Amino acid sequence: MLPDKDGPSAGGGGCQDGLGGGEHPSVTLFREYLRLRTVHPEPDYDAALRFLDRMAQELELPMKKVEVCPGRVVAIITWTGTNPALKSILLNSHTDVVPVFQESWKYDAFSAVKDSEGNIYGRGTQDMKSVTIQYIEAIRRLKSGGRRFARTVHLMFVPDEEVGGHKGMETFVKHPEFKALNIGFALDEGLANPGESFTVFYGERCPWWITIRCPGSPGHGSRFVENTAAEKLRRIIDSFLDFREKEKHRLNTSECLTLGDVTTVNMTMVKGGVAYNVIPAEMDVSFDMRIPPTVNLKAFEEQIQRWCSQAGEGITYQFAQKHDNQDVTCTEDSDPWWRTFSTTCKALNMSLQKEIFPAATDSRFIRAVGLPAIGFSPMNRTPILLHDHNEFLNEQVFLRGIQVYQELVPALANVPALPGEA
Template sequence: MLPDQDGQNTGGGGRGGGGGASEDPSTALFREYLRLKTVHPEPDYDAALGFLGRISEELGLPMKKVEVCPGRVVTILTWTGTNPALKSILLNSHTDVVPVYQEHWKYDAFAAVKDAEGNIYGRGSQDMKSVTIQYIEAVRHLKAAGKTFPRTIHLMFVPDEEVGGQKGMETFIKHPEFQKLNVGFALDEGLANPSEAFTVFYGERNPWWVTVRCPGSPGHGSRFVENTAAEKLRRVINLFLDFRERERQRLNMSECFTLGDVTTVNMTMVNGGVAYNVIPAEMDVSFDIRIPPTVNLQEFEEQIKAWCKEAGDDITYDFAQKGMNQKTTSTEDSDPWWSAFSSTCKSMNMTLKKEIFPAATDSRFIRAVGLPAIGFSPINRTPILLHDHNEFISESVFLKGIHIYETLIPALASVPALSTEA
């Protein structure tokens, strides 16, 4: 039996049927959402759509569903502002989560267990179902208080972020329905911070997923065949991983650098061969490379070409993913969006730590079309556990995040008309 799955007891009560009668309704709703198995490789998106449909009715906000690819629906709840001609505020989140290795978890990863310390365990608790519910509950509280704001607010829920976003945000950003949203500024996911500070992301590294193909002379496994694919493969691996080590040292030797400031290279797949006694005619190796906005991408690809040439004849490479967008969002005090965001955080005595996001989120697609986007999850005093075993967030941190959004959303939705909107 799992301990204390409902915080106080196993009875009903609480909006959404999440926990015990004394549990905060926002916590109960969060735990209900965590229990939806929107997990790859077969996420239950229908369950998420049903959940969001109910939220739409509860909030009294119209819901629009846009099928961007077969079985992939973007859902939008809209709170129309008093001056809808102004650019809108987008609160973006994704509904999908990554797989789990259940044998490494303390509890069922989809049971949303709350332990005696108030920590809520579940896949997506940090990435990013907590943020989704914090958006929803902040809007619920603001509407219940009778608040209105000049700018329209869109809550958007997208699929497939965890598998690259090709059937989610990347496609939707080019859709006429996205243009109709008239977005001026977007918030999206960030990362937890183990300290008292909150991390804010104004840009991202570009993901390059590259496969290097090494042809060679085949032959019998008993002979010293010259110019084999394996020899070339070894040289390719050494060149890529030598660069990886140089970047690792650069990160470790500088107090100024964060992970988002250096290029990471990781070998993720090796393929080739048909039998123990047959030297293969080709072997492939794949790398996951993440490149910060400060790196010249054309020059970096030239470096890849040079490594392939150095490793041997006829070596080729191709990309499964090749991000080329290096746009970042302004964090200058003169920028009206950043000023509203940062000054509001300061008013709540929050310390912000600005960084380049080390991985990839849907924010990159938003920035690519020239829109400002900040990656921010109001999760501090919490270890970074996205995609990790035993992912959790404490109830107190989760509830504090709702209050943070209750303060941030009005500030952003009340930014005065910009010169471009006059």
């Protein structure tokens, strides 16, 4: 336990479920939330909304629900500041989690088992149900202590982040209700850090999902047919995977680069053919590419076009996903939001490690509408296990995260009026 902050007398929600004995009530609440099966392909969003309704009632704060797409609801709990004309602080989290392969887990992925070392196992422990509860519990403690802040604080809970956010944040940022939140600065999810530092993400790579279609001459499987789809396909695969090796080599031979600084390319699907003895008239190959903000996207696509033209005639490509926003959030000390965030962390003896997020989160949609957003999950001394088997988080790391937000929220919500604000 953390002295004076996370002891048994500290405020926290949720009832003891009998599984944790005398465990901290914030941990009990976390485990309760983990048991909600908000897992794709059919997340139980209704259960999550009922849970959040209860949290809003316990916090004595209003919650608004906005259905952005059929069956997809964004929930927003709002703590109005003393000067609501100022830009607000957004604490964003998503309610959905990715599927599990239960046979590869040591415990039921939705039972939230806590072992003798205090490690809590469950899908969403890191990504990102822990952060959701940390937000809620930090607000609970601040509110119970009679604290008030100049800026309004919104806790937002969005669906479908794990399937691209198209029916969640991507749509909601264009909604009038989002604009009405008057956001000035946002916090969203990050990643665990196995070391002592805490990783902070100020930008993201652009996800490009592409399918290359290779037409060719069909024929009988017993002949040397010229200009086949498979020959073109092989050249395409070689071009993409040769580039992959170069980027992998750059990452592995530089001490300055992290995964978010290079372009990853992975071949994910191959399609084509109808029978063993029939040379197909067409074959497709698909790639998942993640491109850092430092790459010229126009030049990169021109490179793809050259690979296609060099592989043979008639080759075409189509994007299933193509994000081109490369905005990053300022992390210079001259920026009041970053200065407040970083100095607060420093006061907590937290060492920050700034990176480009290697995958994709809802932060990219927030940045795309011109708002600063930081990806941050206060989890150090923790292996990175999002989307992995046996995802877990230690209860002491979880409790420490509540304390971190107890300091960050007041600091950010009391940033003095900036130029252009009332």
